[in-house]
Amino acid sequence: SPGLIGAEWRWVWRHLKAVWLFNEGGGPVHEQILRINKGVLGGSPDWIGSKYGWVLSFDGTNDFLNCGNNSYLNLTGPDLSIYVMAYFPATAQRLIFCRGLYNTDGYYFQKFAGGGSQNGIELCVNHSGAFRSATSSDGTLSVPGWHRIAGVLHGTNLMRVYIDEKEPSYYRQNNGFSPASSTRTAYIGQYDNNGLRFSGTISLVAIWDRALTKAEIIQLGRDPFGPFRMRALWSAKAAAAGGVTFVPRLMVV
Secondary structure: OOOEEOHHHHHHHOOEEEEEOOOOOOOOEEOOOOOOOEEEEEOOOEEEEEOOEEEEEEEOOOOEEEOOOOHHHOOOOOEEEEEEEEEEOOOOOEEEEEEEEOOOEEEEEEEEEEOOEEEEEEEEEEOOOOEEEEEOOOOOOOOOEEEEEEEEEEOOOEEEEEEOOEOOOOOOEOOOOOOOOOOOOOEEOOOOOOOOOOEEEEEEEEEEOOOOOHHHHHHHHHOOOHHHHHHHHHHHHHHHOOOOOOOOOOEEO
């Protein structure tokens, strides 16, 4: 639906590191903010037209998006946030975004299935032989359909996950730490380079190196795409103009 892009969305740009909108309708898939990354599709993900425009469907077997190992995704500070809009079928599982390795470095965000936990979500940060994660309880994401999910690291004190702007049961980890520096390749739909691939459809992935507030997550839930699509348009215009920075004012889309 049309959204008003102005002062009420300025918080979106603060520390926004990357956005994938999957609006190309075919590979390669561009990161929409810095536009220095052309993701490479692995396997044969399907481009599907939907009420949200083009979306990318992963089969859970051999489909993924290689997002490269650019340094802007190497988040090592005490705060980070990942926001995702995706369709989860009943069998949807595993890695949505990964830039790291369990118990070693970096971070990842997944819908888990297996290992005693079923149909919940997890944000995990890793640091030199240890990890911290915030997970929702079993069954909190068991209903097929489009869902908005988020994982937030709040410094060393708290980690949270959200499903459709709500904090599910067993959602928080009351201690955390900064991810260790990682030079690994980032992936959408795959864990590091060895599988645990996602089954489902993704229309939006956004990453910040700050902690989103609950109020901001609620606001995003009202119009998940509007501010990002305008930001992508401004970035594309800036690139076409040779790096000129366009300062957004008030625009209607």
